[in-house]
Amino acid sequence: MCTNGSADCHSNITGLTDVFRVCMYSFIFVVGLVFNVLALVFFCCQTKSRSQTIVYMTNLAVADVLLTLTLPMRIYYHLGYPVHRQWLCEVLGLVLKANMYGSIFLLTCICFDRCMAVSFPMSSRVQAGRKKAPLVCLAIWMLTFGASLPIYLFQRKTRNIIPQDCFDSLPVFATKPLVVIPTLFVGFGIPLVIMLICSWGLARAVRQSSVAQTNLVDSRKIQRMIATSLFIFLLSFLPYHATLGLLSVYAENTPYPMQAAYRYSLVLACLNSVLDPIAYYFTTDTFRNKLNISAFWGMFPLNSQSSDVNNRSRMLSS
Structure with a gap:
């Protein structure tokens, strides 16, 4: 309990917050970097079965790696x-926000x-559109960085932030309603509506499929x-954007709890x-089936001889 006034209380709370953020950012940096690099290695090795989903997941892993490198x-x-x-x-904040919205x-x-893919498996038009995944990813990269750069250039001209407030000062898109509203609408609202509709459509298509009534497809697993x-x-993203909406109401006079x-x-x-x-591991059969510990250790020269012996023993036993 604080006894020396509100300033000491504020200092204690800030100190606890800094400890929490150091621990969490360290965890995210180490685990996120290792997991996403492993995912990138796996995706890059899938040259024979590079589906549209793999293209999107590869770009998502790149975005996550870039985000962790700012931490x-x-x-x-x-x-x-x-x-x-x-x-x-400002540059690190730009990279973090651009890759967050890229994700x-x-x-x-x-x-x-x-x-x-599930709702219209036989449509040639849908299949042709799905093959444009690389162009869609390129457009996403251009949109996220292209939309973020003018905001940060505007912030540099209009705000004079002292170095001690580097990552503690609220960004301009969190305090200017003119910027917050498009960010909430385009950066979160539209994607959320699309995901809800597509999730409902995907679940409905799986339930109504005749194959789902057999043992060939585990409909519960897909759900x-x-x-x-x-x-x-x-x-991940609902609390952040809900907070952005509240911050835009307070504008410049933002209370400390907010x-x-x-x-x-x-x-x-x-x-x-x-x-x-x-999510890659638990929701993608190809990723889970092919990413195993023996394959990971087989990448190292010290284990090459043991892998050769194992392969020969399998050939002999077959």
Whole structure:
């Protein structure tokens, strides 16, 4: 309990918040980087069976890797070390936000692609559209960075932030309603509606399929996959965008609890880079079946001889 006034209370709360963010950002950086790099290695090796979903997942893993690479500087800052180059804070913030919204759009594309593949499997027009996945990914990269760059250039001209507030100051898109409303609508509202509709359509198509009535397809498993993807999306991004909406109401006079809520929700949004690879594993049969420990260790020269022996023993026993 604080006894020396509100300033000491504020300092204690800030200190606890910094410890929490250091721990969480460190966890996200280490686990997210390792998991996504492993996912990229796997996806890049799938040259023979590179489906449209694999294209989207590859770009999603790249976005998650870039996001995690911005976290060490945040960890450094929250440990109490000042960052004296404001442009570095702004560039890292730009990269983080652009890749966060890139992840949102790519997750939406994955959900939409699965829905189209299941609902219209025999449509040549749908199949031709699905083959444009690389162009869609290129458009997403151009949209996320192209839309974020003008906002940060505007922030540099209109705001004078001291180095001590590098990652603690609220960004311009969190305090200007003119920027917040399009961000909420385009960056979260439309993707959320698309994911809800596609998830409902995918679940409905699976239930009505004659194949789903047999033992060839586990419809419950597919429904769990849909629910898992939707849950991860809402858990990661709903609190952050709900906080953005509230911040736009307060504008410049933002109370400290709202600022703290924004920072916690940002941590939760960054946690998506850890949850995405877990979703790859549990919702993608190809990923789960082919990514195994023996294949991982077989990449190292020390295990090449043992793998050769195992392969020969399988040939002899067959």
